[in-house]
Amino acid sequence: MLPRLKSALLLWVLGLQGCSLAPAYTVPQLALPAHYREQADAGAWHPAHPADQHSAHWWWVYQDARLNALQQQLLDANPDLAAALAHVDAAQAYASQLHAGLFPQLTASAQPLRERQSDSRPLRGTTQPSVYNSNTAGFALNLDLDLWGKIRNQVAAGDAQAQASADDLAVARLSLQRQLTCLYVQLDGLDAQQRIVSRSLQDYSQALQLTRARYLGQIASEVDLTRAQTQLAQAQAQLDEVRGQRNLTEHAIGELVGEPASTFELAAREQTLSPPEQPDTLPGALLQRRPDIAAAERRVFAANAQIGVAKAAWYPDFSLSGLIGGQTGGAGNLLAAGNRFWALGPLVNLPIFDGGRLNAQARQAKAEFEEASASYRSTVLHAVREVEDNLAQLRDLRQQRLDEQAAANAAHNTQTLATRSYEAGAVSYLEVVTAQTAALQAQRQVQALRTRQLQASVALLTSLGGGWRAQ
Template identity: 40%
Template sequence: MIRTPSTHRHTSNANKAGGLPIARPLASLAGLALALALGGCAVGPAYQTPSTPQPAEFKEARGWQPAAPADTLERGPWWQLFGDPQLDELVAAVEVSNQNVAAAVASYAQARAAVGEQRAALFPSVDLGGAANRSGGGGDTRSASQYKLDIGASWEPDVWGKLRAGANGAQAGAAASAADLAAARLSAQGELALDYFSLRQADAQLALLEATVRGYARVLEITQNRFGAGIAARSDVLQAQTQLASARIDLVGLARQRAQLEHAIAVLLGKAPADFSLAVAPWRATVPEVPLALPSTLLQRRPDIAAAERRVAAANEQIGVARAAYFPSLSLSGSYGVAGSAVGGLLNASNSLWSLGLSAGQSLFNAGATAARVGGAEAGRDVAVAHYRQTVLAAFADVENQLAATRALLLQQDLRRLASEAADQVETQMLNRYRAGQVAYTEVVTAQNTALAARRALIQAQADRQTTAIALIQSLGGGWHATP
């Protein structure tokens, strides 16, 4: 901003015009500024979304029979497909209380503020200033007062598109931050669902082990009675005691695991573990049918892909900002003010002061610094492009992995169920034959251990199918419909 000294005054012309002497020069300057702005051009490269591999279908989905999304997702958010009201309540709390989500919300607000700051540079800035001075000195007892009031404006026309490139880059950064927020929400929701179902699986395992402990206690009682009657060896009693103690040890370990999962859920909800608890409840082993989408729609839905693409756009705009240094920078400034020895004199047009200015600057030699900055910006864009393409490839691999796991776990669950049913029958037969004195107790112990392992493996297979369904939903971006 340029202001004239307070001793420079224009008197007669101002009085004759009956108005401000700056009006006509300001009009000319405004016309020049408008011409410069309209004649401006962008020096950055035109942005195009980087190309990525787009297979026609997922390899692991060949032969897949997808469910129709109309009768699943349209009923509500993805976690509601598991039919657990307690999970629905917890996920709703994550939106409000999770600290990672809160940090992502704040980061998005910060990015939006940066957009506003960059856009403000496209418009003139106006300042108002005032001053009052009183001076005197020497043997002279007289003193003098001086008052000044002025208003000034400055503006840098965006002739080469540098400022607009900065604003566009900030806007792309804000869009990337919005995608980061969506990714943080999806991650917190998925982690909560995984921890919650792991906790419910622990409840199921605890119920199984508690029933097993009761069964082992009855077998120990039978064995002790047989030993007392002299028809069983003491080693049988010792084996029964060992087996019962081992089951109780597993019970204590599962209780510890459940407590840790409960603490993890509390942290996800933004609560201290001491202030949160989940009562034991039946486990809903629901595994929803996950309808598949085309790989191309995956690019529109995954928030991490969207964030990576927006960062490419932001890096592309930085090239324009760097290239603008090759061209002159222009700045327009003007001020109008009044000065006088009395406050009342400030209203007199004869005390008015004004100034107009147009400045231009151009670097003639900087030892290649501008070219280096442009090269650095182009390299930064190439880095962002590579990260974007890697994110897309990783997303495709993630979906393929979860599809393969979904298919395999379904087969494993059926086989685990058959194995568990067979092991239960063997356990019953061996216990009956032991009571009849037909087999040694070691065969009973072996059959019981095998049956317990088969039951626990079946529960684990059901839990794995649930967690894989959650992972598949997350890998698909949290839903089955493309972003509008």
């Protein structure tokens, strides 16, 4: 009967090895729209698959070799990325520490001592020496049976937190790449603004020469001359402002790529970036594709596992311990049969009274799960809003730029007509100044809208997790 009882007990213990007190995990539910409102044909929403990762080089759609080189420099030298990578390494190391709890812990010890016992030691024999040697060496084994899944849930939570840290690294990388691309687009726009104002300066300079000649010939008034001088000075001030903004943008790019602003320099170019072609439909698989959503989901999973850890603390903790070694009084063989010692047996710990500590830990674990779930839902809602915002902004900016281009064309024609009329003496120079000011403002506004359109495309690419399509 006793062997059967032992077998049944062994099977019971082995069965409990697969036990877990953590609630069954499900991703927090959120009522998502059927599709993007700005793109009704984008397809239904659905969770992404593990293979649906964002593009590692999503900025390639701008087809700019210098931007590609700066992005690589960002990955190699940005200190914020280095700090985030170190944080991931620390999280993975902590997860490895938790994994060690699943295995037996074996330690070796050796302790050669020379001791003196007190003359007043209780129960000391009269023949016992005051000074003696005590040499001990042995091995100790400890194995937590983890019947209630406490250690396994700790491991699961640690692995999930490590995965969330890796996703946080991806969030930091994507954010820095977005900042760099937006700054580069802004720099490109400022170069274009500088070209526009410089061309206007040439026109204003020629207009001033014409007006001065007419003034000296007593055809134009001194008021016309001062207006031409004012117009030229104001355009020069605008050029100075654009150059100042470009310097600040260039310094910010240098910081991102890990170079001091004092030595970093990007030459101005004549070439201008073009907004990328946006596909007619966008991937609906947003969930778990964006790294911030993936990180939030992993933290929900970790919090769910911690509930199992808190519940397991209420149950008896069974562990198996063993000890084997040898001890001598300073002479003799430690491995001799008479000098050996050993111990083997189970250890059970059961909480009886803890002042409400375990109950408070269980409430804390549940509250942290609710917090993580709410944070996950908030992250998803924010992601959907970002996509919708950028889709709407791209649509509106595209139309606004077309309208502004029509205004710029009309302003340019007005400027040409006003200049010819002034040369013919039909109008005052005030008409020319007004037309020139309107034309310059319209041209700069068209370029500003182009820059905003490019930045909105960057925002849309990153709000989708990086890229138009799942890779």
